Amino acid sequence: MATIKDVARRAQVSTATVSYVLNGTGVVSEATRARVLAAVAELGYQPNHSARALRTRSHTIGVVAPGIAGRLADPGTAEMLAGLSEAATAAGYCLLIAAPTATESEEELALRLVRSGRVDGLVIVDLRRDDERPSLLAEAGVPMIAIGAPTPGIACPVVGFDLRTGAEQASHHLIRLGHRRIALINFPSDLSISEPFYTGYLNALHAAGLRRDAALVIEAGSSETDGVAAMQELLTLRHPPTAVLAASDTLAFGAMHAIRDASLTVGVHISVVGCDDLPLAAHTYPSLTTLRAPRRELGTTLAHHLIGQIERRNAPAVTLLPLRLIIRHSTAAPFRVSG
Amino acid sequence: MATIKDVARRAQVSTATVSYVLNGTGVVSEATRARVLAAVAELGYQPNHSARALRTRSHTIGVVAPGIAGRLADPGTAEMLAGLSEAATAAGYCLLIAAPTATESEEELALRLVRSGRVDGLVIVDLRRDDERPSLLAEAGVPMIAIGAPTPGIACPVVGFDLRTGAEQASHHLIRLGHRRIALINFPSDLSISEPFYTGYLNALHAAGLRRDAALVIEAGSSETDGVAAMQELLTLRHPPTAVLAASDTLAFGAMHAIRDASLTVGVHISVVGCDDLPLAAHTYPSLTTLRAPRRELGTTLAHHLIGQIERRNAPAVTLLPLRLIIRHSTAAPFRVSG
DNA sequence: ATACTCCACTTAATCGTTTAACTGCTTAAT
DNA sequence: ATTAAGCAGTTAAACGATTAAGTGGAGTAT
Numbered sequence: 001m002a003t004i005k006d007v008a009r010r011a012q013v014s015t016a017t018v019s020y021v022l023n024g025t026g027v028v029s030e031a032t033r034a035r036v037l038a039a040v041a042e043l044g045y046q047p048n049h050s051a052r053a054l055r056t057r058s059h060t061i062g063v064v065a066p067g068i069a070g071r072l073a074d075p076g077t078a079e080m081l082a083g084l085s086e087a088a089t090a091a092g093y094c095l096l097i098a099a100p101t102a103t104e105s106e107e108e109l110a111l112r113l114v115r116s117g118r119v120d121g122l123v124i125v126d127l128r129r130d131d132e133r134p135s136l137l138a139e140a141g142v143p144m145i146a147i148g149a150p151t152p153g154i155a156c157p158v159v160g161f162d163l164r165t166g167a168e169q170a171s172h173h174l175i176r177l178g179h180r181r182i183a184l185i186n187f188p189s190d191l192s193i194s195e196p197f198y199t200g201y202l203n204a205l206h207a208a209g210l211r212r213d214a215a216l217v218i219e220a221g222s223s224e225t226d227g228v229a230a231m232q233e234l235l236t237l238r239h240p241p242t243a244v245l246a247a248s249d250t251l252a253f254g255a256m257h258a259i260r261d262a263s264l265t266v267g268v269h270i271s272v273v274g275c276d277d278l279p280l281a282a283h284t285y286p287s288l289t290t291l292r293a294p295r296r297e298l299g300t301t302l303a304h305h306l307i308g309q310i311e312r313r314n315a316p317a318v319t320l321l322p323l324r325l326i327i328r329h330s331t332a333a334p335f336r337v338s339g
Numbered sequence: 340m341a342t343i344k345d346v347a348r349r350a351q352v353s354t355a356t357v358s359y360v361l362n363g364t365g366v367v368s369e370a371t372r373a374r375v376l377a378a379v380a381e382l383g384y385q386p387n388h389s390a391r392a393l394r395t396r397s398h399t400i401g402v403v404a405p406g407i408a409g410r411l412a413d414p415g416t417a418e419m420l421a422g423l424s425e426a427a428t429a430a431g432y433c434l435l436i437a438a439p440t441a442t443e444s445e446e447e448l449a450l451r452l453v454r455s456g457r458v459d460g461l462v463i464v465d466l467r468r469d470d471e472r473p474s475l476l477a478e479a480g481v482p483m484i485a486i487g488a489p490t491p492g493i494a495c496p497v498v499g500f501d502l503r504t505g506a507e508q509a510s511h512h513l514i515r516l517g518h519r520r521i522a523l524i525n526f527p528s529d530l531s532i533s534e535p536f537y538t539g540y541l542n543a544l545h546a547a548g549l550r551r552d553a554a555l556v557i558e559a560g561s562s563e564t565d566g567v568a569a570m571q572e573l574l575t576l577r578h579p580p581t582a583v584l585a586a587s588d589t590l591a592f593g594a595m596h597a598i599r600d601a602s603l604t605v606g607v608h609i610s611v612v613g614c615d616d617l618p619l620a621a622h623t624y625p626s627l628t629t630l631r632a633p634r635r636e637l638g639t640t641l642a643h644h645l646i647g648q649i650e651r652r653n654a655p656a657v658t659l660l661p662l663r664l665i666i667r668h669s670t671a672a673p674f675r676v677s678g
Numbered sequence: 679a680t681a682c683t684c685c686a687c688t689t690a691a692t693c694g695t696t697t698a699a700c701t702g703c704t705t706a707a708t
Numbered sequence: 709a710t711t712a713a714g715c716a717g718t719t720a721a722a723c724g725a726t727t728a729a730g731t732g733g734a735g736t737a738t
Contacts, residue, residue: 001454045454046454046455047455049397050392050457058388060435074417077417078413082438086438086440088438090440094435094437095435095437097424097434099421099424099425099428112385115340115383115384115385116385117340224622279563280619283563283623285623
């Protein structure tokens with residue numbers, strides 16, 4: 001592989017001049033610049049990344065997700081990664097994906113990436129309510145940005161969706177259809193995003209003068225199976241809900257499944273609303289009313305904010321991207337046995 | 340950040356000794372080793388990755404997918420990446436994800452990553468029938484491995500699924516149910532994987548003494564919309580098929596959608612088989628009979644083969660992972676109008 | 679004529695590792 | 709007694725860039 005020395009020799013200049021030409025730093029005459037660029041082209045020269053990184057920055061963004069093995073497989077995460085990768089590459093950065101293993105926890109891994117200078121910044125996936133990652137990484141002085149909701153006590157720039165407004169909108173949609181007993185299948189409360197979603201749901205109930213029923217609020221996991229279990233629990237109630245708001249499409253799919261298994265019909269006996277708008281939401285039967293989350297935009301926003309922090313050391317504010325309610329066939333007016 | 344010099348000073352040895360201890364190369368007394376390790380722990384020292392990579396290897400695997408932005412969002416790809424990332428990390432490697440941009444094609448990007456020493460090896464996603472990437476990269480002398488099917492004329496180690504046997508099995512399942520007019524919605528023929536899938540389908544027809552009908556074989560894209568279009572085309576035939584084999588679950592979902600839109604019932608009027616077994620295949624209505632592809636295992640196999648190539652310079656053979664037919668409710672005996 | 683400023687470069691130090699080659703010292707073999 | 713081998717280190721030269729400081733010559737102001 002050609003090095004900067006080979007280029008310098010061929011262009012009859014010093015390596016410094018080559019570097020100045022390539023980086024646009026320093027003053028170089030037009031003739032010399034042309035000779036250098038010709039030599040670069042002829043040799044197919046590419047600056048060695050390690051050597052450059054040793055003097056400057058790694059130009060790499062790290063992504064370490066909690067059990068990324070699982071999260072990576074999540075279609076939402078994938079879409080976000082696509083946006084992140086796209087925006088990062090456009091800005092001259094690469095994405096480094098590392099998975100925690102049996103011998104190295106997520107936190108250790110993140111710290112190792114930072115300490116070894118492998119990454120210039122980190123994306124914290126799924127910020128938790130009392131997450132130790134931001135403070136751990138802050139000690140190392142590395143730029144970072146979290147995905148989730150702003151959380152009291154955690155000083156870390158955050159990008160996420162406006163779940164509060166979204167949940168409010170979705171709940172309002174159900175209320176307007178005539179529902180009075182609306183259940184919430186939420187993420188576990190240790191995730192930062194569970195709180196705003198709950199708040200939005202409550203706000204809508206209050207605005208409509210409805211009383212909150214604790215039995216109708218379920219804290220679930222994030223898999224489809226968790227959605228099934230949550231819905232089954234709701235169906236055993238003496239007064240089951242006539243509508244369900246789920247914090248993700250995946251949970252909603254689980255709920256739909258459980259409803260069908262109980263010989264009830266989604267969109268007739270029980271309305272269901274999800275959140276994400278996964279490609280499949282439009283193609284389940286019935287199709288799912290859901291809050292569309294701009295996951296790709298989430299990725300690009302993360303990249304821009306993080307790179308801004310790395311290069312200009314400016315701390316970005318909290319950014320919440322808006323959700324949009326997509327009304328399909330899983331929601332309808334409540335079912336009445338007679339009349 | 341602590342460097343090897345800081346550690347050496349604290350342990351009262353030379354930097355060489357520190358390096359020998361940390362890498363397990365060279366002979367060091369037990370006492371000295373202990374002092375060095377203590378110093379490492381006290382300083383929280385992590386070797387600088389760029390400096391190390393400058394002398395040795397980058398310990399990084401690159402993934403550049405064709406329009407990875409799109410592919411990354413594919414649930415199958417995501418699952419594969421999870422496996423890849425897991426196995427790579429366990430072997431001390433990281434995953435670098437880069438996306439081609441408007442100004443830099445996939446091939447240019449891959450070559451840049453290699454020439455700049457940023458990656459030790461590359462995963463070629465979705466090998467095409469006359470793919471130029473392997474020969475381009477072979478010139479650069481970089482280890483690589485492709486995802487897809489072995490293809491004549493392309494000298495590149497490959498890991499993929501045994502689509503021929505899989506398609507054969509799936510077709511056989513439909514034939515055994517009594518179907519005689521079985522359609523194939525295949526990937527575009529420029530993908531390496533389309534050929535074995537087609538071959539498997541043909542083999543099964545031949546084995547059952549059925550004649551192949553060219554009108555029943557459709558070359559589609561890979562999105563759900565492509566599946567819809569393909570199925571609509573099949574439904575306009577004078578003798579539409581009674582069963583459809585799709586090369587992916589996503590195509591199958593599209594086909595199911597088109598069938599429903601034509602007021603027919605999947606699993607009654609027309610049987611559908613997919614390939615992948617995405618999480619949602621079990622939860623569509625009706626649930627989808629499909630070939631389960633071990634995508635996570637695909638990722639780990641890729642990692643092992645590629646790292647073997649990087650570290651031991653041994654060229655792995657072609658590896659095909661077996662598919663397993665999961666029978667659900669989208670397939671049944673052909674519908675008979677009378678009797 | 680002298681001093682100063684530009685210009686367009688070059689020189690050489692530096693980043694933090696790895697590793698071949700060397701250095702004393704002790705012990706074993708001839 | 710001499711040579712050889714082994715041990716446990718150290719020294720210093722890479723690896724391939726970046727960049728502060730230096731250089732020599734032309735042009736300009738005093």
